[in-house]
Amino acid sequence: MEVHTTILGILQQTRIAKIEKVKIGGDFIYLYSIWESVTDDQKMSELVCRKLQQETLLALFGEREAVTIPSIFIYGHTGTGKSYTVKNILENLQAPHVIIDCVECFTTKLLFERILGGLSRKVPSPENDYTCQIRCENMNDFARLLKQVITDIGCESETVYIILDKAERLREMDANILPAFLRLQELTGCNICVLLLSEIVWEKFRFGTGYLEPYILHFPDYTKDQILKILQLDVPSNYSEDFYGNYLSLSLSVFYTACRDLTELRHLAKLNFKKYIEPIESGEATVEDTRKLWRNIEPHLKRALQTVYLREISSSQWERMQEKHADNGDKSSLTSSGNISAMVSRSNMELPFYSKYLLIAAYIASYNPAKSDRRFFSKNCGRLSSRMKKNAKKTERTSSQLLGPKPFPLDRLMAIFYSIMEGRITPSAHIFSQISSLVTLQLLGHIQGGDLLDSPKYKCLVSFDGIKSIARTVGFDIVRYLFDFI
Amino acid sequence: MSKRKSTSTLSLLENIKATQQILRKQLCGQSLPHNMYGFEKERSHLFELVKRTATLGESNSVLLVGPRGSGKTMLLKSVLQELKSQTELSEILLEVHLNGLLQTDDRIALKEITRQLQLENTVGDKVFGSFAENLQFLLDALKRGGQETKSIVFILDEFDLFAHHKNQTLLYNLFDVSQSRQAPICVIGLTCRLDVIELLEKRVKSRFSHRQIHLLSDIKFEGYLGQFVSCLSLPDTFQDKTYRKQWNTSIQALAKEDSVRDILRKLYQKSKDLRTLHSLLVLPLCRICENHPQLEAVDLVDSSRYLTQDSKAAMLHGISVLELCLVISMKHLTELYEGEPFNFEMVYNEYRKYAQRRSSMQIFEKPVIMKAFEHLIALELVRPMDGSSSRTQKEYRLLCSLIDSTQVEDSLQTYPGCPTDIRQWAASGVVG
Numbered sequence: 001m002e003v004h005t006t007i008l009g010i011l012q013q014t015r016i017a018k019i020e021k022v023k024i025g026g027d028f029i030y031l032y033s034i035w036e037s038v039t040d041d042q043k044m045s046e047l048v049c050r051k052l053q054q055e056t057l058l059a060l061f062g063e064r065e066a067v068t069i070p071s072i073f074i075y076g077h078t079g080t081g082k083s084y085t086v087k088n089i090l091e092n093l094q095a096p097h098v099i100i101d102c103v104e105c106f107t108t109k110l111l112f113e114r115i116l117g118g119l120s121r122k123v124p125s126p127e128n129d130y131t132c133q134i135r136c137e138n139m140n141d142f143a144r145l146l147k148q149v150i151t152d153i154g155c156e157s158e159t160v161y162i163i164l165d166k167a168e169r170l171r172e173m174d175a176n177i178l179p180a181f182l183r184l185q186e187l188t189g190c191n192i193c194v195l196l197l198s199e200i201v202w203e204k205f206r207f208g209t210g211y212l213e214p215y216i217l218h219f220p221d222y223t224k225d226q227i228l229k230i231l232q233l234d235v236p237s238n239y240s241e242d243f244y245g246n247y248l249s250l251s252l253s254v255f256y257t258a259c260r261d262l263t264e265l266r267h268l269a270k271l272n273f274k275k276y277i278e279p280i281e282s283g284e285a286t287v288e289d290t291r292k293l294w295r296n297i298e299p300h301l302k303r304a305l306q307t308v309y310l311r312e313i314s315s316s317q318w319e320r321m322q323e324k325h326a327d328n329g330d331k332s333s334l335t336s337s338g339n340i341s342a343m344v345s346r347s348n349m350e351l352p353f354y355s356k357y358l359l360i361a362a363y364i365a366s367y368n369p370a371k372s373d374r375r376f377f378s379k380n381c382g383r384l385s386s387r388m389k390k391n392a393k394k395t396e397r398t399s400s401q402l403l404g405p406k407p408f409p410l411d412r413l414m415a416i417f418y419s420i421m422e423g424r425i426t427p428s429a430h431i432f433s434q435i436s437s438l439v440t441l442q443l444l445g446h447i448q449g450g451d452l453l454d455s456p457k458y459k460c461l462v463s464f465d466g467i468k469s470i471a472r473t474v475g476f477d478i479v480r481y482l483f484d485f486i
Numbered sequence: 487m488s489k490r491k492s493t494s495t496l497s498l499l500e501n502i503k504a505t506q507q508i509l510r511k512q513l514c515g516q517s518l519p520h521n522m523y524g525f526e527k528e529r530s531h532l533f534e535l536v537k538r539t540a541t542l543g544e545s546n547s548v549l550l551v552g553p554r555g556s557g558k559t560m561l562l563k564s565v566l567q568e569l570k571s572q573t574e575l576s577e578i579l580l581e582v583h584l585n586g587l588l589q590t591d592d593r594i595a596l597k598e599i600t601r602q603l604q605l606e607n608t609v610g611d612k613v614f615g616s617f618a619e620n621l622q623f624l625l626d627a628l629k630r631g632g633q634e635t636k637s638i639v640f641i642l643d644e645f646d647l648f649a650h651h652k653n654q655t656l657l658y659n660l661f662d663v664s665q666s667r668q669a670p671i672c673v674i675g676l677t678c679r680l681d682v683i684e685l686l687e688k689r690v691k692s693r694f695s696h697r698q699i700h701l702l703s704d705i706k707f708e709g710y711l712g713q714f715v716s717c718l719s720l721p722d723t724f725q726d727k728t729y730r731k732q733w734n735t736s737i738q739a740l741a742k743e744d745s746v747r748d749i750l751r752k753l754y755q756k757s758k759d760l761r762t763l764h765s766l767l768v769l770p771l772c773r774i775c776e777n778h779p780q781l782e783a784v785d786l787v788d789s790s791r792y793l794t795q796d797s798k799a800a801m802l803h804g805i806s807v808l809e810l811c812l813v814i815s816m817k818h819l820t821e822l823y824e825g826e827p828f829n830f831e832m833v834y835n836e837y838r839k840y841a842q843r844r845s846s847m848q849i850f851e852k853p854v855i856m857k858a859f860e861h862l863i864a865l866e867l868v869r870p871m872d873g874s875s876s877r878t879q880k881e882y883r884l885l886c887s888l889i890d891s892t893q894v895e896d897s898l899q900t901y902p903g904c905p906t907d908i909r910q911w912a913a914s915g916v917v918g
Contacts, residue, residue, distance in 0.1 A: 059772040063503075067510045069768055075797065077804040077865075140588040140598055176647070180587040186515070186559075187588060200866050201797035209646070209678050210554050215765055218795060221804030223902055257807040257848055258858060310853050402831045404882025445877070461879060465852075 048233070049226040050085050053219055057089055060215065061193070064095060065157045068193040069215045070185040073167075073205075075198050076219030079262035082197045083165050085219070090161055096153065097161035102169035108177060112136040112145075115162060120149045139180050143188045150190050159191045167196035171205060179211045186212075227262060228252065231269055239277070243287055247276050250294055254301040259309065268304060271315055275300050275322055349441070354425075355434045356474050359460070361417040362444055363467045366405035366460035368483040370412065376481050377419040401464065401484050407447045407457045410435075420476070499776055501729045505720060509771055512717055513764045518564050519717060524709070525561055528699050532674075533565050535697075539637045539672035540569065540579045545664040547673040547694055549645065551680055552701030555761040558676045561701065562641065580628070580638045586647025592656040595648075596620060603628065603638070617655045618662070625669040637670040645675030649685035657686065661693035703758050710754045714763060715741050718771070718781070736780050745783045749790045766790055798889065801865060802897035807908070808850060809858045810901065811837055814912045816868065816887040817894050827871050827884040830859055844907050856881075 047054055061068060074082050083099070090097040098118030105111035116134040117123065134149070136142050150160055162184070164170065170178045185192050194214075198205075202216050222230065228248055235244040251269050259265065276297045279285040285292045300322075308318045351359070368376070400406065413435075418425070425431070438444040439458070447457040462470070471478040479485050511517040538544045550558045570576045582602045589595035596617065600609055608627045614620040628636050640660055642648055648657055660673050675682075683691065683698075705713070718737045724730040740746055753762060769792065770785035802813070815836035819828045834855060841849050862868050863885070871884040898904055898912055 056769065059769065062506065062510065062772055066507065067514050067516055069514050069765075075801075077801070080804070138590060138594060140590070140594045143588055144601075174590070176587045176590055183587065187585060199801075199864075201801060203797060204866050212554070213761065213765070215768065216793070216797070218792075218797065218800050220800065258850060258854055259808075260804065260806045305854060306851050310857055312853075402829070402835055404829065404831070404879065463881070 047081075047085060047088055048230050049222060050081050050219075053081075053085055053217070054089060056217065057086065061089070061093065061095070061159065061161075064093065064159065065191075066159065067191060068159050070192070070212065071182045071194040071196065071214035072217055073196045073198070073202050073214040074217045074219060075201055077221050077261070078199055079264070080219045080221055082219050083163075086163055086195060086197065090163075095161055096150075096155045096158060097163060099163045099165065101165045103166050106169070108139075108173055109137055111173075111177075112139075112142045116142070116145055116149055119146075119160065120153060139176055143180075143184070146184075146192075147188050147190055150192075157191065159193055161193050161195060163195045163197065165197045167198040168200045168205070170196075171207070175208070178205065178207075182212045182214055221260060222262060224252070224256065227256075227260075227265065230262060231266055234266065234270060236273070240287075244273075246290060247273060247293075247297075250276075250297065251301055254298070254305060255309070258305065264309070267315070268301075268309065271308060271318065272297065272301060272304055274319075351470070352434060353474070354431055355438060356470050357421055357476075358413070358417055358431070358434055359438060359443055359462060360467065360471055360474075360476060360478060361413055361420055362408075362438075362458060362460040363462060363478070364416055364420075364481050365408040365413050367400045368481075369400075370408070372483045373412070373416070376483075377416065399484050405445075405459045405461070407459045409455045409457055411455065413458065420481070497726070498729075498779065501726050502774055502776065502779060504725065505729075505733065506771065506774060508720060508724070509718060510768075513768050513771065515761070515764070518560060518567070524703070524705065525557065525701060528701060529561055529565065531699060532561065533568065536565060536569060536579075536639060536672055536674075537575075539639065539670050540575050543635060543637065543670040545667070545669075545671050546697070547661055547664045547675075548697045548699060549675045549677065549682065549694075550699050550701060551677055551682065552703075553759070554678050555759040556678075556701045556703050557760070558678075558701055559643070562674065562676065566639070578636050580636050582638060582640045584640065584642050584648075586642070586644030589648075592617065592651050595651075595656050600624060618659050621659050621663065622668070625663065625671075628669070635670060637672065640671060640673045642673065642675045645677040646679045646682050646685060648675075649682065654687050654690050658690045658693070661690060664695070665693045705758050707751065707754055710758065710763070711741055711747070711750060713760060714750060714767075717760075717764065718767065733780075740781055740783065740786075743783045746786055749786055753790070762793075766793060796893070796896075798867070799893055799897045799900070801867070802889070802893065803900055803902075805862070805865075806858065807905070808855065809862055810898075810904075811840070811908065812855070812859055812862060813867070813887075813889060813894055814908065815840070817889070817891050817912070820887050821891065825886070827886045829884055830856065830881045833859065840911055 057072075060072065074086070076082055087099060096119065098115055100111065100114055100118070102111070105114050113133060113136050116136060120134070122128075122133075134145060136145055150156060162181075164181065170181070180187060181194050181196075184194050196214065202214070205211075228245065231248050232241060232245055235241050248269060251272060252265065255265055255268055276293060279289075279293060279296055280287060285296075304318070307313050308315060313321070364376075414427070417431075435444065435458075439446050443460070443462055445459040445461050447459055460467075467478060512519060532548070532550070535546050535548055539546055550562065552558050566581065569579060580603065582599055584595055584598060589598055599621075600606055603624060605624055605627050609623070612623070614623065625638075628638070648654070651657075660671070663669060664671050664673050679685070683694075683696070686694065715737055718740075719734045720730045749766075750763075753766060756762070766786065766789050769789045770781055773785060774781065802810075805813070812833055815833045816828065818836055819832055820826075834852065837855065859868075860880075863870070867889055868885050868887055871886060872878075894912060898909055
């Protein structure tokens with residue numbers, strides 16, 4: 001179960017199933033089955049709010065043996081039910097079809113073999129010694145074998161559907177793959193319809209001398225009411241629909257402005273419901289007590305937006321954290337959001353004393369122009385001339401906070417470091433080795449090229465908030481030393 | 487007679503089914519149109535060439551050049567069909583179909599040629615020194631088999647892709663054979679590149695006959711309208727004559743309606759390509775059913791609205807309010823700095839300036855905004871200036887917006903429940 005949720009977490013987090021390391025075999029099938037279970041889960045929503053699209057597709061498909069258009073391109077945002085609608089329709093029609101995720105099949109060989117295997121319904125398994133896999137290396141063989149497979153399963157006259165999900169990945173494969181799939185009907189002479197699903201518009205697929213244009217179909221996003229209606233399908237059995245609907249509109253009021261992805265919203269709603277009903281279960285509130293429940297849940301939802309939504313922690317971690325809070329009954333920590341963000345902390349790393357100063361010096365070197373060093377670090381600095389001040393104010397574009405860190409030589413870093421350190425420090429190998437460990441920690445970046453031995457160049461990779469918190473721990477007022485803040 | 491009466495509704499259903507079957511085939515490009523339009527001269531030229539190869543044993547090479555959807559394949563198909571219908575020719579004429587999309591290198595192409603000439607057994611395990619030797623063997627094998635030499639038509643679809651093969655071996659050998667008197671072959675290349683000759687190497691170019699047939703459509707609007715009628719009409723071979731007459735008159739009436747003419751004219755002005763016309767007609771045709779047995783102007787209006795939808799605006803419609811704010815920030819940045827690239831920090835700064843002024847807006851943390859921004863990149867509404875391999879931090883990566891400012895304004899008009907102050911912000915210039 002733990003593995004399951006972690007993998008699910010990864011998949012949801014990256015939206016890219018990383019299967020490069022997984023070879024075909026047990027593992028591969030396992031990953032795939034997880035995807036299946038996700039989609040099966042969605043079966044509860046029997047094509048809600050997708051009537052028009054369903055009708056259009058059904059009309060285009062026609063009868064089982066009807067000639068169809070060679071290819072249909074379906075685009076729309078993630079979670080608008082593209083794959084689900086298509087899958088649902090084809091399953092209801094019981095038409096021969098195969099659904100391929102182009103992220104999983106990242107090479108042409110995998111892609112071809114999965115399509116052929118899926119159509120012939122032969123899965124490599126222990127019973128057949130994993131031997132039934134059809135070998136296919138190139139498009140030419142694919143077209144030939146596809147014809148053969150279609151004859152084998154007895155579907156010469158029926159329309160065979162090939163669904164390529166996340167079709168934008170096809171662009172990264174060999175140049176002949178995408179145009180060949182669009183023309184597959186002509187190339188094989190079989191009654192094939194290729195459906196491409198993507199969240200990227202068709203204009204971005206065109207390349208070179210152009211393709212046989214597919215029929216383009218748009219899946220519009222759900223309206224807020226439709227999203228509520230779909231989320232409502234998850235209503236737990238022991239609570240009324242109105243109560244759950246109330247909860248959903250509360251949770252949407254927090255998340256909807258930032259995110260309109262249905263899967264994401266659904267995940268968050270499910271996750272936080274337990275917290276919402278907590279006062280009811282403990283007897284502190286009743287089902288009618290909406291105001292009290294809202295006050296209880298609001299900080300939670302806001303925090304979820306900052307943590308679970310960003311996948312800084314996984315959902316199982318989040319649940320564990322919730323439980324811990326509940327056990328302690330620690331009401332004060334619930335209200336202070338700082339507590340959790342410290343726990344999750346994005347850059348909370350305990351560094352050695354000198355390293356902190358090195359990092360601060362690096363930040364100053366990266367974000368201040370070299371010309372201004374004299375002004376900050378020499379004893380008798382002149383005031384900023386009025387002309388210079390004007391220049392600084394003139395265009396914000398020049399603000400280095402917006403443009404990012406500039407590379408600096410090691411000498412400058414050390415000079416700033418010595419001047420901001422109180423007391424004398426002798427330069428030692430100790431300090432220099434800390435620089436290289438900061439590079440390993442990815443807090444400093446080493447700039448390639450140039451003289452590597454005598455004057456290596458670095459760049460500070462810490463954000464402004466990060467450096468402020470580091471400076472605070474050593475009691476250093478960094479803002480006074482930054483050119484942009486004068 | 488009695489049978490017809492009792493099943494009058496059924497026969498309507500059957501008729502609709504038959505109609506759909508015939509017309510779908512045509513619109514999806516699987517069958518040749520029953521009356522072809524234009525290119526009579528080109529067709530007879532091509533016909534003569536192939537025929538001379540078949541009957542006189544003359545070798546030829548020709549290129550059919552024309553934009554996509556101009557009817558190259560159709561023309562060739564109809565020529566071959568006509569030749570094959572003459573029985574004495576169908577026996578001595580062999581066809582080899584190659585496609586640049588399938589045969590991505592010459593080794594695969596040669597295998598495919600062997601397969602299509604059904605010579606796999608003859609070749610067996612023989613090892614050949616060179617490509618030319620192999621091809622020569624194949625041609626000789628054909629000669630030996632029959633009493634008389636068979637002519638082969640090589641059809642190279644997507645001809646320009648074959649020119650990218652290493653050393654252009656296949657093209658060189660085919661053209662070489664067609665130049666010398668070895669075996670009667672006819673090489674027909676189909677391409678949409680006008681400059682295809684420039685792709686050929688010198689030694690290949692000199693062996694090519696330089697015979698090019700250009701298929702450039704000069705269809706007038708009246709002709710286009712005629713195509714509209716003809717590709718929706720039922721052929722004479724249709725079973726139920728009365729239904730056919732009824733259907734065809736309804737199509738002709740449809741072509742006279744003003745709204746239909748308007749749509750067709752717009753489409754014609756955009757592209758004379760008949761394929762776009764077909765894709766306009768496919769959905770209305772598919773929607774025909776018992777309750778809706780005739781094509782109507784409304785269907786076409788509907789379908790054309792589908793086709794002309796601005797896909798980017800449609801995608802913008804579905805982004806969240808936060809993402810919309812970022813898009814507006816980017817629009818302002820692009821206007822302010824005259825299309826120069828920007829990075830995430832600048833967009834964030836622009837957004838923050840706005841959000842601080844309006845306290846009514848929910849204020850988000852920077853990472854949440856980053857996630858929204860990355861979503862926009864994933865949707866390819868924003869494009870990184872440098873490749874993905876760049877080592878700069880993602881906050882400072884230079885990007886440029888691919889959304890036009892008019893597109894932003896349009897999508898704001900249609901955006902569901904767009905807050906008024908966002909709309910004002912978008913309309914106003916830069917926030918001071």
